[in-house]
Structures are given as structure tokens and as C-alpha cells.
Amino acid sequence: MTATGTQKIRVLLVDDQELVLMGNALTLDSTDDIEVVGKAATGEEAIRRARDLKPDVVLMDVRMPGMGGIEATRIITTVHPTTRVLVLTTFDIDEYAFGGLAAGASAFLLKSTPTDRLREAVRTVHAGEAVVGPRITKQLIDHYASGGTLHDHRGVAEKADPLDHLSPRELDVFACIVSGLSNSEICDTLHLSPATVKTHVNRIFSKLHLRDRVHAVILGHELRGRRRVR
Structure with a gap:
């Protein structure tokens, strides 16, 4: 519970790099209204942890050994429709953004995103809004303007x-x-x-x-x- 009596936002961190997990955990746990409830290093583990912990928000890495973050996102958002997924990746590559959004993610951010913006993104996604960088938004519009579709x-x-x-x-x-x-x-x-x-x-x-x-x-x-x- 926060000082105002409201429930904290429960977050599951998913990344195969321990330093990234630790860094994001420190960043988010230092915030009054956010609580890191678990960590996972693979897509398969993320699915199990999401089932057991029922987090409000999942911070999902894209590239991991075994099942990648896109497929894990698809399964989590299908099985747990109230859980929001925020996709994090090192590279600003269109296929990751399109794939993550098509799989049900509500946000797409680079791992280099400043900590304040990451915290705000978690809050925004939890509130039911979406977070997509302006370049990706423009490319999405261009994609549909040229007749493209995500079909999902x-x-x-x-x-x-x-x-x-x-x-x-x-x-x-x-x-x-x-x-x-x-x-x-x-x-x-x-x-x-x-x-x-x-x-x-x-x-x-x-x-x-x-x-x-x-x-x-x-x-x-x-x-x-x-x-x-x-």
C-alpha cells in the first residue's frame, strides 16, 4: 500500500541480463507507487511467473534464449487480459515494435529510456493508456497508410x-x-x-x-x- 492507501502497481521484470534486471528493480522499487514482485530470465519463465504472480505490468525484453519476448507477450496478454506488457529492447527496430504491439503489448520503449520516463510509462500503461515513441507512431501511421495491417x-x-x-x-x-x-x-x-x-x-x-x-x-x-x- 502507498501512503495514500492505494495499491501499488505490481511489476514483473523479464530480461536475460542480470544487470538490467537489477537496474530496473532498483529504479522501480525506489518509487512509492510501484513494487517489483518478481523477475524472469526467459519467455517461458515469464509465462509461469505471470501465472503465479498476476502482475499489473510486465516489463518484457525482446531477445532472450528460447522463447522470445514477442511470443511470451502474446501468451501472457491472451491468458491474462488485465496484465499490461511494456516491451523493452536495445534496438529501435520496426519489426520488434510492430510485433510487440500486434502481440498485445501496450508500450514499446528502448532500454536506454531515462529512469523517470520508465517509471511514468509503467504508470501510464497501468492506467490503460499506451506508450509508443513518436518515431514508431509515425511509422505505424505510414504502415497503415500504405495498406499494411497487423492482423491481430x-x-x-x-x-x-x-x-x-x-x-x-x-x-x-x-x-x-x-x-x-x-x-x-x-x-x-x-x-x-x-x-x-x-x-x-x-x-x-x-x-x-x-x-x-x-x-x-x-x-x-x-x-x-x-x-x-x-
Whole structure:
């Protein structure tokens, strides 16, 4: 528990380099609202630890012996849909970012990310938001603009029209999310209260089986050519 009585964010660290594990553990455990509850050195171990510990957030390395971080992310986010995964890698390589996001990760950051930003990323991901560097965001937009797809929305992208499940107002909110607007900006744009926007966002994520905003943006760009995605 924190000084305010709220539960700490429970974090599982996954990396095959002991120094990285120790460094991230020291960084996060020194924060009042974050607690490192376990460590793992392989994808297989990460899956077992996620099952046993049920962490809120997993910091996942990409390249490890045996099962890599992308496949481990896919399994963890499928089996434990409330667990958020933040992918960390040494190299800013597009295939890692695309693969991690497609597998269900909510964030993609370099291991060289400053400690303050890493802490804030954990908080942001835990709150249901997404963290993707601006270069990766631009490349994602370019990827979809050229007709690309990630094809991993638990089947929603293959349905005749997944947006049929949304109400007219939810369609408006979804369009705002795809445009990159925050909840407060959606309030201003659609003249809605914060509570109403939050309710609409949660319902959209539930109806479309989306983990967070970044996956809503991905789906929105995949459906860009359809009539009701503006």
C-alpha cells in the first residue's frame, strides 16, 4: 500500500541480463507507487511467473534464449487480459515494435529510456493508456497508410463490420481516439463530461476487444477505408 492507501502497481521484470534486471528493480522499487514482485530470465519463465504472480505490468525484453519476448507477450496478454506488457529492447527496430504491439503489448520503449520516463510509462500503461515513441507512431501511421495491417485483434478485424457493435455516439468517440485525442480533448470536441467519455471509451474497448488506445488506433487505421471510420 502507498501512503495514500492505494495499491501499488505490481511489476514483473523479464530480461536475460542480470544487470538490467537489477537496474530496473532498483529504479522501480525506489518509487512509492510501484513494487517489483518478481523477475524472469526467459519467455517461458515469464509465462509461469505471470501465472503465479498476476502482475499489473510486465516489463518484457525482446531477445532472450528460447522463447522470445514477442511470443511470451502474446501468451501472457491472451491468458491474462488485465496484465499490461511494456516491451523493452536495445534496438529501435520496426519489426520488434510492430510485433510487440500486434502481440498485445501496450508500450514499446528502448532500454536506454531515462529512469523517470520508465517509471511514468509503467504508470501510464497501468492506467490503460499506451506508450509508443513518436518515431514508431509515425511509422505505424505510414504502415497503415500504405495498406499494411497487423492482423491481430482477436478476430475483430476480419468481421464484416466490427463497428456495427458501436452506438452512433461511440462511433464519434472511436473516431476521436483514432485521431489521437485524449479523453479531455474528446470532452471538448464532443461537448461531453469526463465521466461520459470514460464510459464510452471503456465500452468501445470492451465491444471491440481492444486492450488500450494504441490498439484502437491500429484497428482504426486498418478500417480507415470503411464508411464510418473518419
